[in-house]
Amino acid sequence: MDKKQIKVSCEHSYKCNCKTECYGSGKDRSCSRTCSTCYSHSYDYDWIIVSSIETIKEESDKYSLGFYSIDIPRVDRQGIKEPSDWTKIRLKEPMTLAHKYTNHLKNNKFSLFSSKKETEYPQYKAYKIDYPEIYNHIKISNFINVNLKSLEIHQINTYLMEVNSEVGPGLQGNLILILSKDLGTDFADFVLSEWDGGNKNDIITFVNLDLESKINWVYIHCLAEYSIFEISLRNKLLDYKNPILSEKEVKELISNIKETAFESYKRKPMADFEKSK
Structure with a gap:
C-alpha cells in the first residue's frame, strides 16, 4: 500500500x-x-x-x-x-477494496446456492448482525463476535485483515468469521437469510461454542469448486479442543481457516451461474 x-x-x-x-x-x-x-x-x-x-x-x-x-x-x-x-x-497496513459485480445467484431465488428463504427465526432476532461494511475508507470488521464478551475484537479484526490481504489476491476469497456461544445450528441459516447468502467470494465460517467455550458446531458457506474444502475445514476446526477464551485462540482458528483455504479452496466462477439470470 x-x-x-x-x-x-x-x-x-x-x-x-x-x-x-x-x-x-x-x-x-x-x-x-x-x-x-x-x-x-x-x-x-x-x-x-x-x-x-x-x-x-x-x-x-x-x-x-x-x-x-x-x-x-x-x-x-x-x-x-x-x-x-x-x-x-x-x-x-492492510486495506479493503470493494468491487461491483453482477450476482446471478441472487436473481434466482430457486437456486440451490441462494439463501433467501421464507423461514422466520424469531429466536435469533436479538442476535441480528449486519453484513460487514468498509469504514475509515480501507478497514472492515470481518470478525463478528455475536455474544461473547471477553474478546479483544479490534486486534482480531486487524489480524483477519492481514490474512485477507493474502487470501484476497491469492484465492479471490474473503474470509468472514462469525463466533457465537450456545446457539443452535439454524443460527447460520438465520444470518445467511438476512445477508441473502453473502457475496460471491465470501468464505463465511460459523463457529459456535458450548457453555465450556469449546467448539460444538461449525458451518462453512462459500461458492467453492469442490466440497473437499468445506469438509476439511469443518473437520479441522472441530478437532480444535482448546476452549476459545482469548485473542490467541481466535487467531489460531483464523490461521487454520487460511491454511485450509490455501490447501483446497477454489472459487466457483460466476460464469457458471450466468444461466440463472
Missing part, C-alpha cells in the same frame, strides 16, 4: 468571456450568446491510497497507476490541505 498526492486537472469550471451576437433586423432579427469555459484553479490535488493489487485490463484506472486506488475526500475545493483521514492511514 502507498499514499500519494496527485496533481490533476481542475474540476471547478464556470462560464466566462461571454458575448452576444445578433443578426438581421425586425422580425428576422435573432441573437445568440456564447461563452468560454474558465477554471477556478490551474490544477487540483487528489489524495489517494494505492493498493498493491493490479487493475484488471477491462477496468478503468483513473490515475494510470496500474493498481487499484481509493480517493480520500478533499477538505478544501482545490485539495491543497492534507486531509486528516489521509494522514491517519499508515503505510503497509
